[in-house]
Amino acid sequence: MSALSLAPRALYEEVAELLRQRIFSRELEPGSWIDELRIAEQLGISRTPLREALKVLAAEGLVTMKVRRGAYVTEVSEKDLRDVYHLLALLESDAARVVAERASDEQLAELQAQHAALEAAVDDRDRFFEINEAFHARLLAMSDNKWRNQMVADLRKVMKLNRHHSLFKSGRIEQSLAEHQGIVQALTDRQPELAAQRMSAHFMNGLQAAQ
Known part of the structure; x- marks a missing residue:
């Protein structure tokens, strides 16, 4: 080159x-x-x-x-991983709260469509990763806070350094899919606190699977 x-x-x-x-x-x-x-x-x-x-x-x-x-x-220590997941849980749960409160019906329908695509990709790990990342990125974009989005983008880069990605663990893809379903349901029902709680739990479960 x-x-x-x-x-x-x-x-x-x-x-x-x-x-x-x-x-x-x-x-x-x-x-x-x-x-x-x-x-x-x-x-x-x-x-x-x-x-x-x-x-x-x-x-x-x-x-x-x-x-x-x-x-x-950079090598990611267990403490680094816990810290990154902790911050992602805080930031993305806050974004979910905002989306549940303010997103248009069209935007929520878009997230539902992405979740449907995620369900269809459950047997294709690479495709599942790609759609999963796109879902979170779109939700963040809908929350409309460029500073939060930048912080999440940087944290996710560090998370990718982890040798043992949380979705590699047996059964984690199916569990993650069920968690996404719960998040989407809370969003479409416009329940901000429930959406935030479920997003936070999603990251905490991901951390357990990644360790």
Whole structure:
């Protein structure tokens, strides 16, 4: 890959996205050292945009910078995981409360349609993950708070570093689907507190499955 193929976005942004995907795909494993020279040579770029990209990933929590040792893919401890799930439960339960109160009938119908798609994908894990993520992203968008959305986006990136994704556990997909059904029902019934409670429980159950 050449530097020219990384245009037209700012070069460091393109490099950051490439590294982000390598981290999420486990091509770069948690705890592994990031060989800046080798990656720069692979991409046909200087180390300057690569270092800028690493700063972006460090700000997102995906990379840890160690003095005189360089950059490493962040390892998520059990405490990190508990903290991330705790914050996600708070933020997304608040979003569910807002959606139950303020969403239009058309928006709620959209969430119901996404849940139906989730049910149809129960035997296709990759597709289930994709729709599950889209459902949460759409609910957050409907809650219309860009600051909360940014915090959730950053937390979810850290959550993806976990070696043992909660949905990998046997039976967790079916349990998660049932929890989604309960959340959607509370939303469509316009029960804000119940929607918030069920969203919070959804994340707490996910944490138990991820540990």
